[in-house]
Amino acid sequence: MCQLAHEGHPGQSMMKRRLRDRCWWPGIDQDAVKVCENCEGCRLVQIPDPPEPMSRRQLPDKPWVDIAIDFLGPMPTGEYVLVVIDYYSRFMELEIMTKITAFETIKRLNRIFRTWGPPRTITLDNAKQFVSTEFEEFCKNNGVHLNHTSPYWPQANGEVERQNRSLLKRMRISHALYDDWKAELHQYLQLYNNTPHSVTGVSPNELLQNRKVRTTTWKRYHLALTWSARRSEKSGKMPNVERGPVKSSLVTPC
Numbered sequence: 001m002c003q004l005a006h007e008g009h010p011g012q013s014m015m016k017r018r019l020r021d022r023c024w025w026p027g028i029d030q031d032a033v034k035v036c037e038n039c040e041g042c043r044l045v046q047i048p049d050p051p052e053p054m055s056r057r058q059l060p061d062k063p064w065v066d067i068a069i070d071f072l073g074p075m076p077t078g079e080y081v082l083v084v085i086d087y088y089s090r091f092m093e094l095e096i097m098t099k100i101t102a103f104e105t106i107k108r109l110n111r112i113f114r115t116w117g118p119p120r121t122i123t124l125d126n127a128k129q130f131v132s133t134e135f136e137e138f139c140k141n142n143g144v145h146l147n148h149t150s151p152y153w154p155q156a157n158g159e160v161e162r163q164n165r166s167l168l169k170r171m172r173i174s175h176a177l178y179d180d181w182k183a184e185l186h187q188y189l190q191l192y193n194n195t196p197h198s199v200t201g202v203s204p205n206e207l208l209q210n211r212k213v214r215t216t217t218w219k220r221y222h223l224a225l226t227w228s229a230r231r232s233e234k235s236g237k238m239p240n241v242e243r244g245p246v247k248s249s250l251v252t253p254c
């Protein structure tokens with residue numbers, strides 16, 4: 001079960017939150033720490049978790065009102081990742097792009113806006129692809145106010161910067177283990193959006209959509225518990241999944 005919760009190499013604190021969101025057993029935190037410490041991928045790219053921000057800017061009171069966008073890369077294959085974060089829910093959208101142009105960025109944002117609608121503001125850095133009239137026109141047509149980060153206050157876009165560090169860590173693990181980084185990226189995205197956030201205490205998906213979203217990982221997790229409980233019923237023993245005794249009733253059905 002710890003291995004399932006470790007899928008996507010979430011790091012110690014995220015893995016603990018992920019486990020505790022669904023179940024509990026004595027020593028659950030220590031077990032999570034052990035799995036992280038014994039994971040080859042995590043050891044290869046050991047980067048300390050970034051500290052929580054000391055103070056945060058005024059946050060919106062509704063989801064998908066103020067979002068931040070940035071680019072990550074180049075990736076091992078020369079591609080870039082467009083990172084879109086909702087300030088309220090911390091919900092993240094990712095788009096893999098072969099080149100960073102206003103045209104391509106607009107295309108990807110249009111895809112995202114078709115699902116969530118256009119936000120009120122977009123905060124971004126001063127990357128030159130956004131200084132184009134094409135992009136400004138796009139924002140105007142969608143009723144979006146463009147919020148350029150002041151170069152005198154580089155931490156204003158800190159939310160995205162923190163996410164980027166986590167993402168880069170994932171990609172380094174994937175590259176070091178010769179894995180498919182795009183598949184890993186999508187797995188990380190699903191894991192991130194469905195794990196309680198360290199600041200809000202709620203998963204980004206739940207804050208954005210006001211419901212718990214089903215995920216395949218937790219479906220398998222639940223199945224593993226059910227099978228284990230059935231086996232234990234037959235043998236008359238308590239269910240014992242991996243290291244700790246777990247009651248399946250403690251787990252939220254997926």
Ligand SMILES: [Zn+2]
Pocket residue numbers: 006009010036039040041042043
């Ligand atoms: Zn790992």
